[in-house]
Amino acid sequence: MLSDLRAQLAKHLEESLKRKLPSDTVLPPVELDFPAQRLHGEFSANIALKSAKVLRKAPLAIAEEFRGIFQDSLAHTPFQDKIAKIEVKNPGFINFFLTPPALFEILEEIFKAKNDYGRSDRGRGQKVQVEVVSANPTGPLSVAHARQAAVGDALAHILDFLGFKATREYYINDGGNQINLLGESIRCRAIELLGGQSTLPENGYQGEYIKDIAREFITRAGVKTLDALAGQDPVNFRNYGVDYLLSVIRKDLEDFNVRFECWTNETKVATKDNIAAVLKLLGEKGFLYEKDGALWFKSTHFGDDKDRVVRKSDGSHTYLLPDIVYHKNKYERGFTRIINIWGPDHHGYIPRIKAAAQALGKSPDSLNVLIVQLATIYRDGKPVSMSTRRGEFISLREVIDEVGVDAARFFFLMRHIDAHLDFDLELAKKETPENPVYYIQYAHARIHSINKKAQEACLKQRENSFSLLNAPEELDLIKKLGSFPDILSVCCHELDPYALMQYLHELAMVFHKFYDQHRVIGDDKDLSAERLALANATKIVLANGLRLLGLSTPERM
RNA sequence: GUCCCUGUAGCUCAGACUGGAUAGAGCAUUUGCCUUCUAAGCAAAGGGUCGGCCGUUCGACUCGGCCCAGGGACGCCA
Numbered sequence: 001m002l003s004d005l006r007a008q009l010a011k012h013l014e015e016s017l018k019r020k021l022p023s024d025t026v027l028p029p030v031e032l033d034f035p036a037q038r039l040h041g042e043f044s045a046n047i048a049l050k051s052a053k054v055l056r057k058a059p060l061a062i063a064e065e066f067r068g069i070f071q072d073s074l075a076h077t078p079f080q081d082k083i084a085k086i087e088v089k090n091p092g093f094i095n096f097f098l099t100p101p102a103l104f105e106i107l108e109e110i111f112k113a114k115n116d117y118g119r120s121d122r123g124r125g126q127k128v129q130v131e132v133v134s135a136n137p138t139g140p141l142s143v144a145h146a147r148q149a150a151v152g153d154a155l156a157h158i159l160d161f162l163g164f165k166a167t168r169e170y171y172i173n174d175g176g177n178q179i180n181l182l183g184e185s186i187r188c189r190a191i192e193l194l195g196g197q198s199t200l201p202e203n204g205y206q207g208e209y210i211k212d213i214a215r216e217f218i219t220r221a222g223v224k225t226l227d228a229l230a231g232q233d234p235v236n237f238r239n240y241g242v243d244y245l246l247s248v249i250r251k252d253l254e255d256f257n258v259r260f261e262c263w264t265n266e267t268k269v270a271t272k273d274n275i276a277a278v279l280k281l282l283g284e285k286g287f288l289y290e291k292d293g294a295l296w297f298k299s300t301h302f303g304d305d306k307d308r309v310v311r312k313s314d315g316s317h318t319y320l321l322p323d324i325v326y327h328k329n330k331y332e333r334g335f336t337r338i339i340n341i342w343g344p345d346h347h348g349y350i351p352r353i354k355a356a357a358q359a360l361g362k363s364p365d366s367l368n369v370l371i372v373q374l375a376t377i378y379r380d381g382k383p384v385s386m387s388t389r390r391g392e393f394i395s396l397r398e399v400i401d402e403v404g405v406d407a408a409r410f411f412f413l414m415r416h417i418d419a420h421l422d423f424d425l426e427l428a429k430k431e432t433p434e435n436p437v438y439y440i441q442y443a444h445a446r447i448h449s450i451n452k453k454a455q456e457a458c459l460k461q462r463e464n465s466f467s468l469l470n471a472p473e474e475l476d477l478i479k480k481l482g483s484f485p486d487i488l489s490v491c492c493h494e495l496d497p498y499a500l501m502q503y504l505h506e507l508a509m510v511f512h513k514f515y516d517q518h519r520v521i522g523d524d525k526d527l528s529a530e531r532l533a534l535a536n537a538t539k540i541v542l543a544n545g546l547r548l549l550g551l552s553t554p555e556r557m
Numbered sequence: 558g559u560c561c562c563u564g565u566a567g568c569u570c571a572g573a574c575u576g577g578a579u580a581g582a583g584c585a586u587u588u589g590c591c592u593u594c595u596a597a598g599c600a601a602a603g604g605g606u607c608g609g610c611c612g613u614u615c616g617a618c619u620c621g622g623c624c625c626a627g628g629g630a631c632g633c634c635a
Contacts (some may be wrong), residue, residue, distance in 0.1 A: 031575075046577060052615060060616070093578065129565060136635075176635055203634095294633050304569090305560075305631075312633040319635050335611075347561070348630045373562090374627095415570070418562075420628085422569065427584095430587090431597060433582060438597045446595055453594045502571070505582085516599040557597065 001286035002106065002482035006032045006043055009096070013045070016073030017066065027051050032096070038472065041095035042404060042479065048092040052474070053242045059092030067094055075533050086434045102467040103475060106482035110537040111463045118544055122492070125165030127334050130156045132341040133253070134171040137245040138182045139207055141252050141396040144343050147421065148372045149396075150412035150550065154497035158275065158550045162492050167335070168261040171326060174242050175270060176319060181205065182245075183238030187229075189214035191239070196226045213244050252396045257405055257550050269329050270322030278325050279310070287359045297324075302364075322358040324356045331362060339495065340369045347371055370495055375412065375421040403428040406552050410437045416498045437504075440542065441554050443508040443515075447539040448555040450520050451553055455530050457521055461536055463528035469530050473514040478532060480510045484541050488548075497549060503546045 009503060014030040028050040032043040055062055067086050074080050082102035087095045111119045119451035132152030133145050142150075156166040166203045173179070185205040191198040193214055217240050225227050250533065253260065259478070279295075282288050287298045293313035297320065300307050310321045330338050338357075341348070357367045376386040377394050401410045407428045414436065415421045427435055454461075469475070487503040520531040543553045 033575090033577080035578080036572095036581090037578080044578085049577075049615065090579070091578075169592095173635075178635060292633080307573095309633045314633080316633090318633065345627065346630090346635095351560095370612060371562095419570080420563085433597065435597075439583090442595080442597050446598085448595095450594045452625070457594095490573060496573095498571095499573075502582095508583085512598055513600095515594085519594070521594055557595075 002034075002042075002479070003486045005082065005098075005102070005481070006034075006365060009043065009083075010045075012073065012079060013047075013070055016069055017047075017071075020069045024053065027054060033220050035095065038476065040089065040093070041097040042142055043096040043098075045096070046092075047096040048088075048094060051118060052092070060088065060090070063088040063092045063094050070094065073310055075513075100467070100470060103468070103478045103482070106478055107466055107533065107537050108464070110481060111533070115544060117540055118488050119161050119163075120485065120488075121163040122489070123162050126164050126336045128156075128159055128164045128166045128337040129169055129330055129333075129335040129341060130159070130166055130339045130341065131169045131171055131330075133249075134173070134178075135249070136173045136178050137242045137249060138178050138205060139245065140209060141249055142393045143375050143377055143396065143399055143423065144257065144372075146314065146396040146399055146408065147375050147412040148343065149253060149256060149258045150409045151370075151372050151417050151497060152339075154409075154413060154500075154549045155339070155341075155491070155495060157550065158488060158491050158497055161548060162488060164337075167261045168259070169264060170260045172242075172246065172265045173265060175266040175322065179238055179242060182210075182241045183234055185210050186214050186217060186237040186241045187232075187234065190218055190223070190229055191226065193218060193372065194223075194226050194229055196229075213241055216244065218239075222449060252400070255400055255405070256396060257409070264326070266322055266326070270325045274325045274329075275317065275321060278321070278328060282324075282359055285359065297356070297359070297451075299355035299359075301354045302349040302351075304355045304360045308352050320352060320356070324360070327353065327357060328360055331357075331366075336366065338367045340367070341369055344371050344373055368495055370417060372417045373420050375423045378422060378424040379426065396422065399425075406441075407435075409435045409550050410501075413497055413501045417496050425435065438557060440504045440508045440546065440557055441551070443511045444539060444542045444546065445554050445557045446515060447511075447535045447542075450532065450535050453521050454528075459521060459525070459528055459532060462526070462534040463533050466530050466533065468524075468527045469534060471518060473510075473517045474531070474534060477510050477514050477538060480507050481537055481541050484545070500545055502548060504542065504549075507538065507542060507545075511535075511542075 010030050010032045013032075017027060019031065028047065030047045032045055033040060035044040045066075048066055049059045051062055053058045057166050061198045062225065071086055074083055084097045086097040087097070089095055113119070129383045130152050133141065133149050135141055135145050152168060156168050159166040181201060181204055184201045188198040188200050188204065193211070217223075217237065218229075220240075221232065223232065279288065282297065287301065288297050288308055288310070294309045295311035297310045298307050306321055309318050310324075311317045327338070340353075341523070346369075350371075353369065354364050354367055358364055402425055403411075411423050411428055414419070428437065429435075431438070448521060469478070484503070484507075487499050490499040491497050514534075518531065520535055523527050546553050
């Protein structure tokens with residue numbers, strides 16, 4: 001691939017300089033960049049500019065001298081047939097131009113690997129946990145969760161493709177106060193349904209769905225009178241609500257094409273015994289102390305602003321404690337890397353959970369917390385205001401039903417995860433050029449259409465020789481295809497699938513340009529066979545990328 | 558008050574790790590291109606003190622400092 005060649009060439013050039021220059025001259029390392037413009041070649045070196053100070057000469061003169069050294073050094077090496085020319089440009093760049101055969105290797109590689117083009121063993125089988133969504137089962141999933149789900153799922157796909165072993169996990173907070181509030185809210189609505197009087201608890205859930213759950217509860221439990229209802233154990237309402245909402249959540253995520261490998265209940269992980277064990281462990285390490293009747297975790301020791309209470313003065317624990325237990329559990333299950341995908345409201349929680357990881361003896365780098373920013377939903381050009389408590393929000397289900405899975409997932413991935421996102425429901429549904437969703441998939445569908453035509457014309461693609469591809473649009477397309485593996489590295493490094501989305505858009509753009517300028521199936525059979533191969537190589541890369549993002553690869557639109 | 562994020566074209570945003578050549582897309586506006594593989598496409602035009610000032614550097618949208626503006630987080634809640 002292109003970046004391998006770049007790395008090898010850079011190393012070769014550096015060694016050639018060391019051989020030719022006096023041994024006491026120490027130069028900066030030779031770096032090769034991918035220039036933005038075609039007329040600057042495929043690789044560009046700024047070594048002459050960087051060396052100007054050390055050598056006390058004008059950059060242009062140095063560049064000329066180095067160009068000669070580089071040129072000579074290529075003789076009788078594998079690079080000889082790959083570098084077409086080396087040029088010096090103002091103010092002192094040395095630009096390398098590849099020969100077409102060097103670029104054609106990219107196509108050969110794509111046809112060899114097919115669906116695995118871009119795959120690597122970079123992760124060496126390391127187990128990575130991607131904990132995502134983990135919404136309290138107290139209501140349906142919102143668009144905020146939808147964005148997190150889209151991001152987490154795509155990221156897990158990419159990590160798997162790069163040789164990691166990713167597990168998507170949903171942590172079910174079925175233990176805290178919120179769950180009790182849910183049960184209480186259901187009970188109140190049930191009383192009302194049976195003709196009784198009741199008021200929701202403070203901070204209770206006001207959404208309409210609570211009434212639906214209450215109605216179903218009454219039917220299922222065969223409760224007909226207020227007296228019978230009063231005889232119900234309060235826990236029943238809670239449990240019924242959690243089960244009901246979890247099944248809704250599971251179904252919504254499944255319909256959104258996000259499948260979790262693992263669902264973990266807080267009540268099963270953060271047991272009394274496990275909590276006691278964590279307290280003992282932290283206590284022995286000296287990270288706990290008593291103050292004002294409460295038990296504090298010394299998170300400042302690991303850079304947090306202030307220490308955090310883990311057990312309140314009334315004896316109950318704060319949410320942090322089961323969370324520490326849960327993270328200990330994650331490490332015990334063999335994950336070497338943990339990625340938590342949270343909403344922006346949890347921003348302030350990061351230092352203390354990272355502190356906890358360190359208190360458990362883990363490196364802070366083993367735990368990544370990604371904050372996925374909220375999406376502002378627009379309808380008719382106006383932002384929709386949302387409030388979970390009042391039950392006024394756009395749910396994942398509504399988004400799926402209204403704009404469809406593909407368009408929704410595309411929109412959620414359309415920006416960096418840390419950037420606010422405007423999601424215009426009307427725009428996402430439109431089948432006009434204003435809608436950015438279909439641009440990439442359209443390129444894929446177009447290629448499929450070319451293949452159909454090729455079949456009718458009995459034209460077979462040529463996968464081993466591409467000597468006729470020499471138009472700028474063709475070579476640009478090949479180069480773009482060659483950088484796909486690099487883009488996946490970026491996503492892995494940034495822990496953000498966004499770069500892939502951007503890449504696919506650029507690839508589609510280069511393809512559309514090629515398509516517009518050149519007819520694939522024409523009178524020249526040889527040329528047609530090679531262009532067909534180029535189109536299909538593009539199709540392979542588009543499909544690989546779309547799959548990783550969880551988007552479909554339509555054959556017609 | 559402390560900390561974090563953001564500030565680039567009329568609007569929405571790219572410009573990563575590792576400073577580089579004429580700062581790029583999409584939408585919107587104007588204008589061309591379908592007897593030929595999908596016009597959900599392509600091409601062209603206009604539109605910029607990259608929030609401001611100072612500094613480091615051969616070179617700053619990029620790095621550092623100080624301001625300005627907008628947003629967010631800061632509980633013995635979860």
